[in-house]
Amino acid sequence: xxxxxxxxxxxxxxxxxxxxxxxxxxxxxxxxxxxxxxxxxxxxxxxxxxxxxxxxxxxxxxxxxxxxxxxxxxxxxxxxx
Numbered sequence: 001x002x003x004x005x006x007x008x009x010x011x012x013x014x015x016x017x018x019x020x021x022x023x024x025x026x027x028x029x030x031x032x033x034x035x036x037x038x039x040x041x042x043x044x045x046x047x048x049x050x051x052x053x054x055x056x057x058x059x060x061x062x063x064x065x066x067x068x069x070x071x072x073x074x075x076x077x078x079x080x081x
Contacts, residue, residue, distance in 0.1 A: 005031045009043070012062045021050035029081050040075040048078035 009031050018026040024047055031043045041063075045051070056076065064070055 002030075002032055005033065005041070008063070008066055012059060015062075016055075016058060018045075018051060018055045021047070021052065024050060026050055034077075035075070038073045038075055039069065040077065043076060043078045044081040045078060046081065048080055051078060 009028055013028050018028070020026070027046045029044045029046070031041055034040045034042045060074065060076060063074065063076070
């Protein structure tokens, strides 16, 4: 459910917020699932182009741990709100 996904997003960002880039703070607003084969998730934030690769890997790792996607390919897309 979308609420569970957004609770995950809030907890993940609270544990480790994305680093500021070029003097701009990145805020993650909400997420939704857009596909199932493979599982695809769309995240909305204010500066998606400024998200760093290591933060995307961190989010993917948290995602796999919380939702038990071990061994399953997942897609995460980021879009400006």
